[in-house]
Amino acid sequence: MQIDKQIVLVTGGGRGLGSAIVRSFAEQGARVVVNYRRSRDAAENLAAGLGDGQAIALEADVTDRDQVDALFAAAADHFGSPLTTVVNNALADFSFNGDARDKADAIAWDAFDAQLRGSVKATLNTTQAALPGMRSLGFGRIVNIGTNLFQNPVVPYHDYTAAKAAALSLTRTLAADLGADGITVNMVSGGLLRTTDASAATPDEVFDLIAASTPLQRVTTPEEFADAVLFFASPWSRSVTGQNLVVDGGLVKD
Template structure:
Protein backbone atom coordinates (compact mmCIF):
# COMPACT_ATOMS: atom_id res chain seq x y z
CA UNK A 1 0.00 0.00 0.00
CA UNK A 2 1.40 3.37 -0.98
CA UNK A 3 1.97 5.92 1.73
CA UNK A 4 -0.76 8.27 0.51
CA UNK A 5 -3.29 5.44 0.71
CA UNK A 6 -2.67 4.68 4.35
CA UNK A 7 -4.38 5.73 7.56
CA UNK A 8 -1.69 6.00 10.21
CA UNK A 9 -2.17 6.02 13.96
CA UNK A 10 0.64 7.57 15.99
CA UNK A 11 0.08 7.11 19.70
CA UNK A 12 1.22 9.92 21.97
CA UNK A 13 1.68 12.28 19.04
CA UNK A 14 0.69 15.63 20.48
CA UNK A 15 4.34 16.58 21.10
CA UNK A 16 7.97 15.52 20.84
CA UNK A 17 8.88 12.50 18.74
CA UNK A 18 5.25 11.56 18.20
CA UNK A 19 4.43 14.95 16.71
CA UNK A 20 7.44 14.71 14.39
CA UNK A 21 6.30 11.27 13.24
CA UNK A 22 2.73 12.42 12.64
CA UNK A 23 3.91 15.42 10.60
CA UNK A 24 6.31 13.27 8.58
CA UNK A 25 3.44 10.98 7.56
CA UNK A 26 1.35 14.01 6.73
CA UNK A 27 4.08 15.31 4.43
CA UNK A 28 3.96 12.13 2.32
CA UNK A 29 0.18 12.29 1.99
CA UNK A 30 -0.99 9.76 4.56
CA UNK A 31 -4.08 10.33 6.66
CA UNK A 32 -3.02 10.67 10.29
CA UNK A 33 -4.65 9.93 13.63
CA UNK A 34 -2.98 12.16 16.22
CA UNK A 35 -3.58 10.33 19.48
CA UNK A 36 -3.26 12.13 22.80
CA UNK A 37 -4.05 11.50 26.45
CA UNK A 38 -4.05 14.94 28.07
CA UNK A 39 -2.50 17.46 25.62
CA UNK A 40 -5.59 18.27 23.56
CA UNK A 41 -4.48 21.73 22.42
CA UNK A 42 -1.07 20.50 21.29
CA UNK A 43 -2.68 17.59 19.43
CA UNK A 44 -4.98 19.99 17.62
CA UNK A 45 -1.99 22.14 16.69
CA UNK A 46 -0.34 19.09 15.08
CA UNK A 47 -3.55 18.42 13.15
CA UNK A 48 -3.61 22.01 11.89
CA UNK A 49 0.02 21.73 10.76
CA UNK A 50 -0.76 18.55 8.83
CA UNK A 51 -4.12 19.80 7.53
CA UNK A 52 -7.59 19.41 8.98
CA UNK A 53 -8.73 17.42 5.96
CA UNK A 54 -5.85 14.96 6.39
CA UNK A 55 -5.59 14.48 10.15
CA UNK A 56 -7.73 14.10 13.23
CA UNK A 57 -6.91 14.36 16.95
CA UNK A 58 -8.38 11.56 19.05
CA UNK A 59 -8.10 11.13 22.80
CA UNK A 60 -7.49 7.66 24.19
CA UNK A 61 -5.53 6.12 27.02
CA UNK A 62 -3.63 3.38 25.19
CA UNK A 63 -3.55 1.34 28.39
CA UNK A 64 -7.34 0.99 28.16
CA UNK A 65 -8.59 -1.50 25.56
CA UNK A 66 -12.08 -0.01 25.31
CA UNK A 67 -10.74 3.49 24.63
CA UNK A 68 -8.35 2.11 22.02
CA UNK A 69 -11.14 0.17 20.29
CA UNK A 70 -13.31 3.29 20.22
CA UNK A 71 -10.44 5.32 18.74
CA UNK A 72 -9.97 2.81 15.92
CA UNK A 73 -13.68 2.86 15.11
CA UNK A 74 -13.81 6.66 15.23
CA UNK A 75 -10.86 6.89 12.84
CA UNK A 76 -12.47 4.39 10.47
CA UNK A 77 -15.74 6.31 10.45
CA UNK A 78 -13.96 9.63 9.95
CA UNK A 79 -11.70 8.61 7.06
CA UNK A 80 -13.95 5.99 5.51
CA UNK A 81 -11.24 3.34 5.76
CA UNK A 82 -9.52 1.53 8.62
CA UNK A 83 -6.18 2.24 10.22
CA UNK A 84 -3.52 0.43 8.22
CA UNK A 85 -0.37 1.54 10.06
CA UNK A 86 0.28 1.82 13.78
CA UNK A 87 3.20 3.60 15.40
CA UNK A 88 3.33 2.70 19.09
CA UNK A 89 5.11 5.76 20.42
CA UNK A 90 3.27 6.83 23.61
CA UNK A 91 5.54 7.38 26.62
CA UNK A 92 3.95 7.04 30.04
CA UNK A 93 5.13 9.10 33.02
CA UNK A 94 8.84 9.32 32.21
CA UNK A 95 11.46 12.03 31.86
CA UNK A 96 15.05 11.54 30.73
CA UNK A 97 17.28 12.67 33.56
CA UNK A 98 19.56 9.96 34.88
CA UNK A 99 20.47 11.90 38.01
CA UNK A 100 16.86 11.79 39.20
CA UNK A 101 16.03 8.16 38.41
CA UNK A 102 15.81 5.52 41.10
CA UNK A 103 18.52 2.86 41.17
CA UNK A 104 18.44 -0.71 42.43
CA UNK A 105 18.19 0.11 46.13
CA UNK A 106 15.26 2.49 45.75
CA UNK A 107 13.32 1.53 42.61
CA UNK A 108 9.96 -0.16 43.15
CA UNK A 109 8.05 -2.67 41.07
CA UNK A 110 5.33 -0.10 40.45
CA UNK A 111 7.80 1.89 38.33
CA UNK A 112 8.52 -1.19 36.20
CA UNK A 113 4.79 -1.88 35.92
CA UNK A 114 4.13 1.65 34.68
CA UNK A 115 6.62 1.25 31.84
CA UNK A 116 5.52 -2.29 30.96
CA UNK A 117 1.95 -1.03 30.73
CA UNK A 118 3.02 1.92 28.60
CA UNK A 119 5.14 -0.19 26.25
CA UNK A 120 3.82 -3.75 26.05
CA UNK A 121 0.23 -3.46 27.21
CA UNK A 122 -0.39 -0.40 25.05
CA UNK A 123 1.08 -2.06 21.96
CA UNK A 124 -0.95 -5.20 22.61
CA UNK A 125 -4.12 -3.11 22.73
CA UNK A 126 -3.47 -1.35 19.42
CA UNK A 127 -2.50 -4.58 17.66
CA UNK A 128 -5.64 -6.31 18.87
CA UNK A 129 -7.79 -3.36 17.81
CA UNK A 130 -6.28 -3.14 14.34
CA UNK A 131 -5.64 -6.74 13.38
CA UNK A 132 -8.96 -7.76 11.85
CA UNK A 133 -9.07 -4.88 9.38
CA UNK A 134 -5.42 -5.41 8.47
CA UNK A 135 -6.09 -9.09 7.79
CA UNK A 136 -9.03 -8.18 5.54
CA UNK A 137 -6.79 -5.80 3.60
CA UNK A 138 -3.86 -8.25 3.66
CA UNK A 139 -1.77 -5.27 4.63
CA UNK A 140 -0.61 -3.74 7.85
CA UNK A 141 2.42 -2.01 9.27
CA UNK A 142 3.27 -1.92 12.97
CA UNK A 143 6.24 0.19 14.08
CA UNK A 144 7.11 0.07 17.77
CA UNK A 145 9.35 2.72 19.28
CA UNK A 146 12.28 1.37 21.29
CA UNK A 147 15.56 2.75 22.61
CA UNK A 148 19.26 2.18 22.03
CA UNK A 149 19.64 2.02 25.81
CA UNK A 150 18.55 -1.62 25.70
CA UNK A 151 21.84 -2.34 23.92
CA UNK A 152 23.84 0.32 25.76
CA UNK A 153 22.33 1.03 29.22
CA UNK A 154 24.64 3.87 30.18
CA UNK A 155 22.08 5.60 32.40
CA UNK A 156 19.91 4.04 35.14
CA UNK A 157 16.60 4.03 33.31
CA UNK A 158 15.92 0.54 34.65
CA UNK A 159 12.14 0.60 34.34
CA UNK A 160 12.12 2.26 30.91
CA UNK A 161 14.78 -0.07 29.49
CA UNK A 162 12.98 -3.14 30.79
CA UNK A 163 9.71 -2.05 29.19
CA UNK A 164 11.39 -1.45 25.84
CA UNK A 165 13.32 -4.73 26.02
CA UNK A 166 10.01 -6.54 26.55
CA UNK A 167 8.61 -4.66 23.57
CA UNK A 168 11.35 -6.13 21.38
CA UNK A 169 10.08 -9.57 22.35
CA UNK A 170 6.50 -8.63 21.48
CA UNK A 171 7.66 -7.14 18.18
CA UNK A 172 9.31 -10.36 17.07
CA UNK A 173 6.53 -12.62 18.34
CA UNK A 174 3.92 -10.60 16.47
CA UNK A 175 6.08 -10.47 13.33
CA UNK A 176 6.00 -14.27 13.29
CA UNK A 177 2.27 -14.57 13.94
CA UNK A 178 1.09 -11.83 11.58
CA UNK A 179 3.49 -12.15 8.67
CA UNK A 180 1.31 -14.54 6.67
CA UNK A 181 -1.44 -11.91 6.68
CA UNK A 182 0.76 -9.29 5.06
CA UNK A 183 1.41 -7.45 8.32
CA UNK A 184 4.95 -6.29 9.06
CA UNK A 185 6.02 -5.62 12.64
CA UNK A 186 9.27 -3.76 13.32
CA UNK A 187 10.91 -1.49 15.84
CA UNK A 188 12.82 1.77 15.52
CA UNK A 189 15.09 2.61 18.46
CA UNK A 190 16.43 6.11 18.81
CA UNK A 191 18.92 7.51 21.24
CA UNK A 192 18.55 10.62 23.33
CA UNK A 193 16.77 13.13 21.10
CA UNK A 194 17.50 16.85 20.84
CA UNK A 195 15.22 18.12 22.18
CA UNK A 196 11.75 17.00 23.27
CA UNK A 197 9.59 17.61 26.32
CA UNK A 198 10.76 14.26 27.68
CA UNK A 199 14.46 15.08 27.19
CA UNK A 200 14.21 18.71 28.32
CA UNK A 201 15.35 17.69 31.81
CA UNK A 202 18.56 16.16 30.44
CA UNK A 203 21.61 18.33 31.26
CA UNK A 204 23.24 19.99 28.24
CA UNK A 205 26.55 18.34 29.07
CA UNK A 206 25.00 14.95 28.32
CA UNK A 207 24.07 16.09 24.82
CA UNK A 208 27.63 17.34 24.35
CA UNK A 209 29.11 14.00 25.40
CA UNK A 210 26.83 12.12 23.00
CA UNK A 211 27.71 14.47 20.14
CA UNK A 212 31.44 14.01 20.70
CA UNK A 213 31.20 10.22 20.93
CA UNK A 214 28.89 9.63 17.97
CA UNK A 215 30.36 8.85 14.52
CA UNK A 216 28.07 11.37 12.80
CA UNK A 217 29.08 14.00 15.39
CA UNK A 218 25.50 15.05 16.04
CA UNK A 219 22.68 14.31 18.42
CA UNK A 220 19.77 12.57 16.73
CA UNK A 221 16.61 14.63 16.27
CA UNK A 222 12.96 13.53 16.30
CA UNK A 223 12.86 14.19 12.55
CA UNK A 224 15.77 11.79 12.00
CA UNK A 225 13.87 9.01 13.74
CA UNK A 226 10.64 9.87 11.93
CA UNK A 227 12.34 9.41 8.56
CA UNK A 228 13.39 5.87 9.50
CA UNK A 229 9.85 5.09 10.57
CA UNK A 230 8.56 6.15 7.16
CA UNK A 231 10.73 3.43 5.61
CA UNK A 232 9.01 0.71 7.64
CA UNK A 233 5.60 1.98 6.55
CA UNK A 234 6.59 2.24 2.88
CA UNK A 235 6.47 -0.38 0.10
CA UNK A 236 10.28 -0.47 0.27
CA UNK A 237 10.07 -2.44 3.53
CA UNK A 238 7.82 -5.19 2.18
CA UNK A 239 10.45 -7.90 2.83
CA UNK A 240 11.44 -6.64 6.30
CA UNK A 241 9.80 -7.74 9.54
CA UNK A 242 10.82 -8.55 13.10
CA UNK A 243 13.71 -6.09 12.98
CA UNK A 244 14.99 -3.45 15.40
CA UNK A 245 16.65 -0.54 13.61
CA UNK A 246 18.80 1.66 15.84
CA UNK A 247 18.76 5.30 14.73
CA UNK A 248 21.33 7.19 16.81
CA UNK A 249 24.04 8.41 14.45
CA UNK A 250 26.09 5.25 14.90
CA UNK A 251 26.56 5.53 18.66
CA UNK A 252 25.40 1.93 19.06
CA UNK A 253 26.41 -0.37 16.21
CA UNK A 254 24.64 -3.71 16.00
Protein backbone atom coordinates in the same frame (compact mmCIF):
# COMPACT_ATOMS: atom_id res chain seq x y z
CA MET B 1 0.88 0.21 -0.17
CA GLN B 2 2.30 3.64 -0.83
CA ILE B 3 2.43 5.96 2.18
CA ASP B 4 0.02 8.43 0.58
CA LYS B 5 -2.63 5.68 0.58
CA GLN B 6 -2.19 4.82 4.23
CA ILE B 7 -4.21 5.80 7.29
CA VAL B 8 -1.76 6.05 10.18
CA LEU B 9 -2.25 6.11 13.93
CA VAL B 10 0.53 7.71 15.95
CA THR B 11 -0.01 7.15 19.65
CA GLY B 12 1.18 10.02 21.80
CA GLY B 13 1.25 12.02 18.58
CA GLY B 14 0.47 15.46 19.95
CA ARG B 15 3.93 16.43 21.11
CA GLY B 16 7.61 15.53 21.17
CA LEU B 17 8.76 12.72 18.93
CA GLY B 18 5.15 11.81 18.16
CA SER B 19 4.46 15.17 16.55
CA ALA B 20 7.56 14.82 14.35
CA ILE B 21 6.34 11.40 13.20
CA VAL B 22 2.88 12.79 12.49
CA ARG B 23 4.31 15.61 10.38
CA SER B 24 6.55 13.24 8.46
CA PHE B 25 3.65 11.00 7.47
CA ALA B 26 1.50 13.99 6.58
CA GLU B 27 4.23 15.42 4.37
CA GLN B 28 4.15 12.15 2.41
CA GLY B 29 0.39 12.43 1.92
CA ALA B 30 -0.82 9.95 4.54
CA ARG B 31 -3.95 10.57 6.55
CA VAL B 32 -3.07 10.61 10.22
CA VAL B 33 -4.77 10.01 13.56
CA VAL B 34 -3.05 12.10 16.23
CA ASN B 35 -3.70 10.26 19.47
CA TYR B 36 -3.33 12.02 22.80
CA ARG B 37 -4.06 11.35 26.46
CA ARG B 38 -3.64 14.77 28.07
CA SER B 39 -2.25 17.05 25.36
CA ARG B 40 -5.56 17.96 23.74
CA ASP B 41 -4.63 21.48 22.65
CA ALA B 42 -1.31 20.44 21.14
CA ALA B 43 -2.86 17.48 19.30
CA GLU B 44 -5.79 19.45 17.95
CA ASN B 45 -3.58 22.32 16.83
CA LEU B 46 -1.22 19.89 15.10
CA ALA B 47 -4.05 18.11 13.30
CA ALA B 48 -5.69 21.38 12.26
CA GLY B 49 -2.42 22.64 10.78
CA LEU B 50 -1.90 19.64 8.51
CA GLY B 51 -4.53 20.47 5.94
CA ASP B 52 -8.25 20.05 5.48
CA GLY B 53 -9.31 16.52 6.33
CA GLN B 54 -5.81 15.05 6.44
CA ALA B 55 -5.63 14.52 10.19
CA ILE B 56 -7.83 14.10 13.23
CA ALA B 57 -6.93 14.33 16.91
CA LEU B 58 -8.50 11.62 19.07
CA GLU B 59 -8.21 11.10 22.81
CA ALA B 60 -7.47 7.68 24.29
CA ASP B 61 -5.39 6.16 27.03
CA VAL B 62 -3.80 3.37 25.00
CA THR B 63 -3.35 1.20 28.10
CA ASP B 64 -7.18 0.98 28.28
CA ARG B 65 -8.54 -1.51 25.72
CA ASP B 66 -12.05 -0.04 25.69
CA GLN B 67 -10.66 3.40 24.91
CA VAL B 68 -8.45 1.94 22.17
CA ASP B 69 -11.41 0.16 20.55
CA ALA B 70 -13.36 3.42 20.59
CA LEU B 71 -10.37 5.23 19.08
CA PHE B 72 -10.14 2.77 16.17
CA ALA B 73 -13.88 2.92 15.55
CA ALA B 74 -13.86 6.73 15.50
CA ALA B 75 -10.86 6.81 13.16
CA ALA B 76 -12.39 4.33 10.71
CA ASP B 77 -15.67 6.24 10.76
CA HIS B 78 -13.90 9.55 10.12
CA PHE B 79 -11.73 8.33 7.24
CA GLY B 80 -14.16 5.73 5.87
CA SER B 81 -11.62 2.91 5.99
CA PRO B 82 -9.66 0.86 8.55
CA LEU B 83 -6.29 1.98 9.80
CA THR B 84 -3.40 0.53 7.81
CA THR B 85 -0.50 1.59 10.02
CA VAL B 86 0.12 1.91 13.75
CA VAL B 87 3.09 3.67 15.32
CA ASN B 88 3.30 2.80 19.02
CA ASN B 89 5.06 5.91 20.24
CA ALA B 90 3.18 6.86 23.42
CA LEU B 91 5.46 6.96 26.46
CA ALA B 92 4.30 6.38 29.99
CA ASP B 93 5.22 9.38 32.13
CA PHE B 94 9.02 9.46 32.21
CA SER B 95 11.82 12.00 32.36
CA PHE B 96 15.29 11.25 31.02
CA ASN B 97 17.24 12.75 33.89
CA GLY B 98 20.08 10.47 34.93
CA ASP B 99 20.76 12.38 38.12
CA ALA B 100 17.18 11.94 39.33
CA ARG B 101 16.61 8.35 38.24
CA ASP B 102 15.58 5.67 40.71
CA LYS B 103 18.62 3.54 41.44
CA ALA B 104 18.73 -0.22 41.98
CA ASP B 105 18.43 -0.10 45.76
CA ALA B 106 15.39 2.19 45.73
CA ILE B 107 13.33 1.59 42.60
CA ALA B 108 9.88 0.15 43.28
CA TRP B 109 7.98 -2.43 41.25
CA ASP B 110 5.28 0.16 40.58
CA ALA B 111 7.74 1.97 38.31
CA PHE B 112 8.26 -1.19 36.25
CA ASP B 113 4.54 -1.84 36.15
CA ALA B 114 3.81 1.62 34.78
CA GLN B 115 6.41 1.28 32.04
CA LEU B 116 5.34 -2.26 31.12
CA ARG B 117 1.75 -1.12 30.78
CA GLY B 118 2.86 1.83 28.67
CA SER B 119 5.11 -0.19 26.36
CA VAL B 120 3.72 -3.73 26.25
CA LYS B 121 0.05 -3.53 27.19
CA ALA B 122 -0.49 -0.49 24.98
CA THR B 123 1.18 -2.21 22.02
CA LEU B 124 -0.92 -5.32 22.53
CA ASN B 125 -4.09 -3.20 22.74
CA THR B 126 -3.45 -1.27 19.54
CA THR B 127 -2.30 -4.37 17.65
CA GLN B 128 -5.38 -6.37 18.58
CA ALA B 129 -7.66 -3.45 17.73
CA ALA B 130 -5.94 -3.02 14.36
CA LEU B 131 -6.00 -6.66 13.29
CA PRO B 132 -9.55 -6.96 11.89
CA GLY B 133 -9.06 -3.96 9.62
CA MET B 134 -5.56 -4.90 8.55
CA ARG B 135 -6.62 -8.47 7.78
CA SER B 136 -9.54 -7.23 5.71
CA LEU B 137 -7.07 -5.18 3.65
CA GLY B 138 -4.40 -7.88 3.49
CA PHE B 139 -1.93 -5.21 4.60
CA GLY B 140 -0.66 -3.76 7.84
CA ARG B 141 2.35 -1.95 9.24
CA ILE B 142 3.11 -1.81 12.96
CA VAL B 143 6.12 0.19 14.10
CA ASN B 144 7.11 0.18 17.77
CA ILE B 145 9.43 2.73 19.33
CA GLY B 146 12.32 1.32 21.35
CA THR B 147 15.64 2.45 22.78
CA ASN B 148 19.37 1.88 22.26
CA LEU B 149 19.70 1.43 26.02
CA PHE B 150 19.29 -2.32 25.39
CA GLN B 151 22.79 -2.37 23.94
CA ASN B 152 24.29 0.62 25.71
CA PRO B 153 22.83 1.16 29.20
CA VAL B 154 24.94 4.24 29.75
CA VAL B 155 22.28 5.41 32.20
CA PRO B 156 20.52 2.50 33.95
CA TYR B 157 16.89 3.53 33.56
CA HIS B 158 15.87 0.13 34.94
CA ASP B 159 12.10 0.36 34.49
CA TYR B 160 12.08 2.08 31.10
CA THR B 161 14.73 -0.17 29.52
CA ALA B 162 13.19 -3.39 30.84
CA ALA B 163 9.80 -2.43 29.41
CA LYS B 164 11.25 -1.52 26.03
CA ALA B 165 13.17 -4.82 25.95
CA ALA B 166 9.90 -6.63 26.55
CA ALA B 167 8.34 -4.61 23.73
CA LEU B 168 11.14 -5.76 21.41
CA SER B 169 10.37 -9.39 22.25
CA LEU B 170 6.68 -8.72 21.55
CA THR B 171 7.65 -7.08 18.26
CA ARG B 172 9.42 -10.23 17.14
CA THR B 173 6.75 -12.69 18.25
CA LEU B 174 4.02 -10.58 16.62
CA ALA B 175 6.05 -10.45 13.41
CA ALA B 176 6.21 -14.25 13.34
CA ASP B 177 2.49 -14.55 14.10
CA LEU B 178 1.17 -11.95 11.65
CA GLY B 179 3.43 -12.24 8.63
CA ALA B 180 1.03 -14.55 6.79
CA ASP B 181 -1.61 -11.80 7.03
CA GLY B 182 0.58 -9.32 5.17
CA ILE B 183 1.34 -7.45 8.39
CA THR B 184 4.89 -6.46 9.29
CA VAL B 185 5.97 -5.54 12.81
CA ASN B 186 9.25 -3.72 13.43
CA MET B 187 10.93 -1.49 15.99
CA VAL B 188 12.90 1.73 15.64
CA SER B 189 15.20 2.38 18.59
CA GLY B 190 16.80 5.72 19.32
CA GLY B 191 19.12 7.20 21.81
CA LEU B 192 18.58 10.53 23.47
CA LEU B 193 16.85 12.85 20.99
CA ARG B 194 17.55 16.55 20.84
CA THR B 195 15.14 17.69 22.05
CA THR B 196 11.77 16.27 23.13
CA ASP B 197 9.60 16.85 26.18
CA ALA B 198 11.03 13.69 27.76
CA SER B 199 14.63 14.79 27.22
CA ALA B 200 14.10 18.41 28.28
CA ALA B 201 15.59 17.70 31.71
CA THR B 202 18.83 16.39 30.21
CA PRO B 203 21.79 18.76 30.78
CA ASP B 204 23.50 20.22 27.71
CA GLU B 205 26.79 18.59 28.66
CA VAL B 206 25.16 15.14 28.31
CA PHE B 207 23.99 15.98 24.79
CA ASP B 208 27.48 17.23 23.98
CA LEU B 209 29.08 14.04 25.30
CA ILE B 210 26.76 11.87 23.23
CA ALA B 211 27.39 13.96 20.11
CA ALA B 212 31.15 13.60 20.53
CA SER B 213 30.77 9.81 20.81
CA THR B 214 28.95 9.36 17.51
CA PRO B 215 30.48 9.10 14.03
CA LEU B 216 28.16 11.90 12.89
CA GLN B 217 29.31 14.11 15.80
CA ARG B 218 25.76 15.18 16.63
CA VAL B 219 22.65 14.04 18.45
CA THR B 220 19.79 12.65 16.37
CA THR B 221 16.76 14.90 15.98
CA PRO B 222 13.12 13.75 16.18
CA GLU B 223 12.76 14.51 12.47
CA GLU B 224 15.69 12.26 11.58
CA PHE B 225 14.29 9.51 13.75
CA ALA B 226 10.91 9.86 12.04
CA ASP B 227 12.57 9.12 8.68
CA ALA B 228 13.27 5.56 9.85
CA VAL B 229 9.66 5.10 10.95
CA LEU B 230 8.58 6.09 7.44
CA PHE B 231 10.92 3.45 6.02
CA PHE B 232 9.16 0.66 7.91
CA ALA B 233 5.78 1.91 6.66
CA SER B 234 6.95 2.27 3.07
CA PRO B 235 7.03 -0.26 0.21
CA TRP B 236 10.82 -0.22 0.48
CA SER B 237 10.58 -2.38 3.61
CA ARG B 238 8.01 -4.84 2.29
CA SER B 239 10.23 -7.85 3.07
CA VAL B 240 11.46 -6.60 6.44
CA THR B 241 9.77 -7.70 9.66
CA GLY B 242 10.72 -8.53 13.23
CA GLN B 243 13.67 -6.14 13.07
CA ASN B 244 15.04 -3.51 15.42
CA LEU B 245 16.71 -0.58 13.67
CA VAL B 246 18.91 1.61 15.88
CA VAL B 247 18.86 5.26 14.82
CA ASP B 248 21.34 7.17 16.97
CA GLY B 249 24.00 8.58 14.66
CA GLY B 250 26.09 5.41 14.88
CA LEU B 251 26.60 5.45 18.64
CA VAL B 252 25.53 1.83 19.10
CA LYS B 253 26.86 -0.75 16.67
CA ASP B 254 24.65 -3.80 16.95
